[in-house]
Amino acid sequence: SDTFIAVVYEHTVILPRTIHKVSPDDALALMNRNMDVLEGAIKEAAQQGARIIVTPEDGIYGWVFTRETIYPYLEDIPDPEVNWIPCTDPTRFGRAPVQERLSCMARNNSIYVVANIGDKKPCNSSDPKCPSDGRYQYNTDVVFDTEGKLVARYHKYNLFRQETQFNYPKEPEFITFETPFGKFGIFTCFDILFREPAVVLATELQVDTVLFPTAWMNVLPFLTAVEFHSAWAMGMGVNLLSANTHNTIMSMTGSGLFTPHGPAMYYYNSKTKEGRLLVAELSARPRLSPNYPAAVNWSSYATSVKNYSGENKTFPGAVRRDIFTFSELKHKAGNHTVCQKDLCCHLTYQMSNKSKDEVYVLGAFDGLHGSVIKYHWQICTLLKCKSTDLSTCGQPSETAQTKFAMFSLSGTFGTNYVFPEVLYSGVQLAPGEFEVLSDGRLQSKNGTSKPLLTVTLFGRCYEKDLPHPLRSFLWTTVYFRKQGKAEPFQILEL
Ligand SMILES: NC(=O)CCCC[C@@H]1SC[C@@H]2NC(=O)N[C@@H]21
Numbered sequence: 001s002d003t004f005i006a007v008v009y010e011h012t013v014i015l016p017r018t019i020h021k022v023s024p025d026d027a028l029a030l031m032n033r034n035m036d037v038l039e040g041a042i043k044e045a046a047q048q049g050a051r052i053i054v055t056p057e058d059g060i061y062g063w064v065f066t067r068e069t070i071y072p073y074l075e076d077i078p079d080p081e082v083n084w085i086p087c088t089d090p091t092r093f094g095r096a097p098v099q100e101r102l103s104c105m106a107r108n109n110s111i112y113v114v115a116n117i118g119d120k121k122p123c124n125s126s127d128p129k130c131p132s133d134g135r136y137q138y139n140t141d142v143v144f145d146t147e148g149k150l151v152a153r154y155h156k157y158n159l160f161r162q163e164t165q166f167n168y169p170k171e172p173e174f175i176t177f178e179t180p181f182g183k184f185g186i187f188t189c190f191d192i193l194f195r196e197p198a199v200v201l202a203t204e205l206q207v208d209t210v211l212f213p214t215a216w217m218n219v220l221p222f223l224t225a226v227e228f229h230s231a232w233a234m235g236m237g238v239n240l241l242s243a244n245t246h247n248t249i250m251s252m253t254g255s256g257l258f259t260p261h262g263p264a265m266y267y268y269n270s271k272t273k274e275g276r277l278l279v280a281e282l283s284a285r286p287r288l289s290p291n292y293p294a295a296v297n298w299s300s301y302a303t304s305v306k307n308y309s310g311e312n313k314t315f316p317g318a319v320r321r322d323i324f325t326f327s328e329l330k331h332k333a334g335n336h337t338v339c340q341k342d343l344c345c346h347l348t349y350q351m352s353n354k355s356k357d358e359v360y361v362l363g364a365f366d367g368l369h370g371s372v373i374k375y376h377w378q379i380c381t382l383l384k385c386k387s388t389d390l391s392t393c394g395q396p397s398e399t400a401q402t403k404f405a406m407f408s409l410s411g412t413f414g415t416n417y418v419f420p421e422v423l424y425s426g427v428q429l430a431p432g433e434f435e436v437l438s439d440g441r442l443q444s445k446n447g448t449s450k451p452l453l454t455v456t457l458f459g460r461c462y463e464k465d466l467p468h469p470l471r472s473f474l475w476t477t478v479y480f481r482k483q484g485k486a487e488p489f490q491i492l493e494l
Pocket residue numbers: 057159160188189190191214215216217218219223
């Protein structure tokens with residue numbers, strides 16, 4: 001089929017009530033409460049004609065675990081090549097009530113179900129990297145087809161900060177599967193910021209649609225979930241089905257069905273506790289569509305254009321820990337250039353209304369981001385400062401009043417991996433209101449329909465990333481005494 005209906009479900013996860021280790025029965029009871037909610041979403045998705053539903057990372061057991069306390073929640077998840085339908089043969093690989101229930105939900109509703117659960121793999125001293133507690137534990141995505149068969153298993157490769165309950169897989173896994181409605185790939189959350197497996201799936205393995213369970217904490221100005229995930233789908237030219245966890249205290253909200261042309265449907269709600277079912281019809285093979293976006297040479301325009309830095313003063317400003325070079329947009333309209341290291345960013349703009357209460361800057365950043373994992377960003381951004389005090393430029397700001405009659409942003413990027421972001425007041429996207437030209441300019445079509453927070457070209461120079469400091473290191477789990485109790489503890493924190 002040319003198109004298919006897909007669903008993502010932003011789920012308000014029911015969290016464990018204790019940080020202490022619980023029995024397997026208590027762990028299953030909590031997971032069943034979450035799966036009760038997911039079952040309602042799956043039924044609703046099937047009734048709406050959806051072929052596939054994606055549910056969030058940590059959506060079945062929540063978070064705040066150690067290696068020990070997550071153990072009762074884990075199941076041994078076999079390699080899908082074993083051809084297993086847990087719904088009809090639940091004990092073939094030992095106790096697997098979660099896989100059984102997910103498989104039955106897929107089978108009973110004739111829909112592909114994507115979920116995130118934990119895998120355990122026993123090991124022993126014949127394996128020199130076996131953790132001292134005798135098992136590997138993985139943050140794992142699973143996919144069951146319409147018969148309930150396990151068709152994909154993916155172990156998260158880029159673990160985020162506090163995921164010390166899990167091990168890093170030794171190698172990245174590039175998991176794909178074919179369906180009548182396109183070729184699918186899968187990865188999880190923090191993975192999206194790195195080359196492996198995310199970029200490899202989209203470029204070398206040419207998937208049509210990426211399945212993306214996530215538990216994404218929003219970080220303004222460039223890394224709110226809907227903003228970055230929408231930009232990644234556009235930059236990579238694939239569909240991205242992003243299901244976020246909903247937890248406003250943790251700043252987790254923002255899910256969507258994103259296409260190479262922009263969001264087909266998205267949800268961002270930092271005010272209420274409700275999750276949301278999102279439904280959209282997507283192209284099954286977007287690369288074959290006649291209006292598939294043309295390849296972009298991201299530096300073409302910017303390297304050919306005159307430098308407008310002239311009389312504009314620049315100043316340094318922090319976006320979290322990254323020191324940007326900023327230049328204030330003092331006039332209602334104009335041309336600006338700002339440079340940092342190898343990156344020069346050019347902006348042509350016209351504001352519809354210039355308020356005395358708001359200040360916008362053009363910013364450039366070319367350098368390593370991150371304190372433990374260090375990965376290289378090249379960023380050009382037009383952003384609203386938090387207040388009129390220039391020292392607040394780069395701090396999170398959620399609202400704005402200024403609309404733009406036009407903007408055109410470009411940069412001398414040294415990478416092909418550039419993700420175009422446009423974010424409006426209230427952390428809203430701008431579907432259909434901007435375009436990327438083949439010479440690398442990101443520009444408005446007819447001005448902005450809402451006040452502007454940021455316009456950003458977010459470049460990733462994967463080849464300049466530093467080696468991951470923990471990947472080979474974290475196999476060793478050491479034990480130390482804390483408040484009289486033995487606690488497993490991994491040596492470094494991310
Ligand atoms: N569960 C995860 O892997 C979430 C990680 C992604 C969160 C992104 S990474 C950079 C930003 N920092 C955050 O705290 N949230 C954003």
